[in-house]
Amino acid sequence: MFELPEAMVLTRQMNEHLCGKVIEDGSLGNSPHKFAWYNRSEAEFRSLIKGKKIGKAWTKGRWMIIEVGSAHHLVFGETGGSLILHRDLSTIPEKYHFLLRFSDHSALTLKIQMWGAMELFDAGDELNRAYIRDMAPTPLDEEFSRQYFMDLVKKLCSSGKRSVKSLLTQEQIIPGLGNSCAQDIMFVSGQHPRKDLASLSQRELNLLHDSILRIVNQIIELGGRNDESDLFGNKGRYQRIMDAAAVGMPCPKCGESVQKIQYLGGACYFCPNCQNL
Ligand SMILES: [Zn+2]
Known part of the structure; x- marks a missing residue:
């Protein structure tokens, strides 16, 4: 997708x-x-x-x-x-x-x-049109500032328990992100998919916000992900870090075996050492 x-x-x-x-x-x-x-x-x-x-x-x-x-x-x-x-x-x-x-x-x-x-x-x-109407700011919009992100997380946490993966992939909370971008965002920010959003420190939230911007912009700079094609049928040059091919392979940060779980309607690939619950 x-x-x-x-x-x-x-x-x-x-x-x-x-x-x-x-x-x-x-x-x-x-x-x-x-x-x-x-x-x-x-x-x-x-x-x-x-x-x-x-x-x-x-x-x-x-x-x-x-x-x-x-x-x-x-x-x-x-x-x-x-x-x-x-x-x-x-x-x-x-x-x-x-x-x-x-x-x-x-x-x-x-x-x-x-x-x-x-x-x-x-x-x-x-x-x-549904989905376009009332779309929240995306990571490419100027409004997607640190302050906006902090307010968003605060609002979500006040209305019930929510995990990091849910923030990144569900209900168009952050429009444009999906299961693929989310895997690498969670890896570079050191967050487990199931981690309770309310338990994140200010420093962790800052890192999560930075990681969203970093991964999205990196993928764009490299012409898309390696599992998607551009307008001329060329594969993107962004090599996904956490995908199906990474399962059982050593984590690029610590060497621990990458694991796979099913969670929130899709597979999650993560390092159990770098991405703690
Ligand atoms: Zn690791």
Whole structure:
């Protein structure tokens, strides 16, 4: 799944390589998928995009928003898989869930992995969409300051028990983060996934905030994670520290064997020595 850094890498590439292209035609896919979310019929979609020029693209959490002409915004969100700009039509995959063909004979396809939204809004209406509406500040927003983070943690702890992993992955508390970014954030900040958030000292909270910013920015600088692809199908250069391949291997800090647990709807990889409960 694309998390905030991958969405950012993709929209940056769109601004460089997609912006200005004129749409000749498109399609909402040739392969039905139970979890592909559209908000237009095929006919409506095609008539709205025809002849329109692609404008700027930007990221909001795990959502990518792209100007289509002056009146519409194309939205890809909560998705993962292959979002690829093809230099010509020869590399278009057999099955895809979204396609744009451009007047210069290039094309954009999205083949979703598990699920994903591919929706076309009247410009601005996407702000009323669930998940985008009322989105809290993301780690790339200026508002995501130390003070904001401390207030957020305080508010969460006053309304019930919550773990570190829950803060990082649940309910879009920190929009854009997901199970992948969270693993390395917990490792570099020395926090166990199940650790009670209320038990963290000021110093630990500072380190957790720093680690969120550090990991997100590092992944962006390196063009995404090594298990995700960019707009040209190239794997990112950020090597995940704590992932499935790390299980049983020595922790890069202390040499202890990395362990795996299932917790909060996904696997967690952690060092039992560096990440104490
Ligand atoms: Zn360790």
